[in-house]
Amino acid sequence: GLPGDQWDNITEMPALRAALAKVRQEGICMADTPEYGLIGLACPVAGTDGKAWGVLGLYAPAFRCTARAIAPLAVKMRQSAADLSGTLTDNG
Numbered sequence: 001g002l003p004g005d006q007w008d009n010i011t012e013m014p015a016l017r018a019a020l021a022k023v024r025q026e027g028i029c030m031a032d033t034p035e036y037g038l039i040g041l042a043c044p045v046a047g048t049d050g051k052a053w054g055v056l057g058l059y060a061p062a063f064r065c066t067a068r069a070i071a072p073l074a075v076k077m078r079q080s081a082a083d084l085s086g087t088l089t090d091n092g
Contacts, residue, residue: 002016003016006031007019007031023044024044027043027044027078027081028041028042028043028074028077028078029041029042029043030070030074032062033062034062037061037062037063038059038060038061038062039059039060039061039062039065039070040057040058040059041057041058041059041060041070041073041074041077042055042056042057042058043055043056043057043077043078043080043081044081045081045084045085046085047085048085053084053085054084056077056080056081056084058077
């Protein structure tokens with residue numbers, strides 16, 4: 001299915017493909033859930049073949065996740081996802 005209101009109101013395949021391409025390019029996805037007061041961050045963990053092996057993600061209280069706080073956190077998450085990718089690839 002399509003994520004709809006769970007992710008940027010994506011209700012059509014072209015929009016989903018574009019959003020996934022953006023995640024691949026940026027190496028991270030952010031979801032704001034104001035109804036729950038949470039921010040979600042997720043980084044894809046891919047093998048050397050580029051296929052997804054998993055996701056590194058976290059939720060944090062929105063009041064603690066200003067743009068200033070998210071930027072260094074995103075850098076660390078991307079690095080951790082890259083480190084995990086190597087570990088998963090090495091363990092086949």
